[in-house]
Amino acid sequence: MSEPIRVVVTGAAGQIAYSLLYMIAKGDVFGPDQAVILHLLDIPPMMEVLQGVVMELADCALPLLRGVVPTADPAEAFKDVSAAFLVGAMPRKQGMERKDLLSANVKIFKVQGEALNEYAKKDVKVLVVGNPANTNALVCSKYAPSIPRENFTAMTRLDQNRAQAQIAAKAGVPVNQVYNVFIWGNHSSTQVPDASHAKVITGPNTAISAADAVKNEAWLLAEFIATVQKRGAAVIAARKMSSAMSAAKAAADHMRDWFRGTEPGKYVSMGVVSDGSYGAPKDVVFSFPVEIKNGKWSIVQGLPINDFYQQLLTATGKELEEEKAEAFSVINS
Ligand SMILES: NC(=O)C1=CN([C@@H]2O[C@H](COP(=O)(O)OP(=O)(O)OC[C@H]3O[C@@H](n4cnc5c(N)ncnc54)[C@H](O)[C@@H]3O)[C@@H](O)[C@H]2O)C=CC1
């Protein structure tokens, strides 16, 4: 058993954290041999609620959990952390787009970027979940210049998991028989769920394209895309609150793969600072298919993209550039 690592979860008294903390503390993310000390950040009015979460974590009697630090002080929360789940932010309500949260949330990520810069380990891996996640991650990275930009990522794994589940249901196979469906661009309704490279496992050493498995190209190009793009809003309409259990699972998946790597030939979606690959605008946080080895992600290169998807990629990239401009005008106002 190695030394415990320190992991911060912000918004620790909120709904996503309620599921996520359990997954981290029981070893789903950093593995069964990695002990953790959890730093729980929330705002001062939530400290009593947070104490309840601390009590429940103790009552789970989890052997990998070696300490819990509940706090409202970013300096204490980010001190020496190796991984940061930035969840704490306002969620949207019915009828809103995620970018409508920019003015409420973007300043949180400036403050937390500064705190990461000052107090976290320099190799900290940061996952931004709070919406609008891509632009918040970009802002956070800008205010943490001493930490490499590739250490700041935004969550599009929930969208990928949704896409995988839709294809599995349509093809009539378990979800783990579907791979290489991924998400381009923004975690917003302009995101591009791309099944054109996806495969469905049909036997011990055989796989066919998702198109052949679902036998319905029109569905893949229209209803599938729209369902994934609008799934967050559909959950809000039904639950009157935004996705939480599935968001926590996706955050755990994202960080697990980042720390522990992806299987050869299998891609995952991550919002990362764009280098302009596939014609995406540079210097926005854009979701790409990535492969991960030794704790480092790299964008999968050379995938053929047809005109249909290219147009959608251009539109989601444009939205990210607009969000970026708005975010910095809010910060500078
Ligand atoms: N990227 C994605 O796929 C997804 C993102 N989200 C986003 O995640 C965020 C959190 O969602 P929920 O947990 O459902 O919300 P919630 O309202 O249940 O919890 C948010 C928590 O953050 C805390 N908080 C607010 N400002 C903070 C600050 N400056 N520092 C630390 N904590 C702070 C609040 O007090 C609250 O306890 C929302 O912005 C939501 O839209 C939700 C689902 C999926």
Ligand SMILES: O=C([O-])CC(=O)C(=O)O
């Ligand atoms: O839809 C929302 O506002 C929450 C979210 O990001 C999602 O469920 O994908």
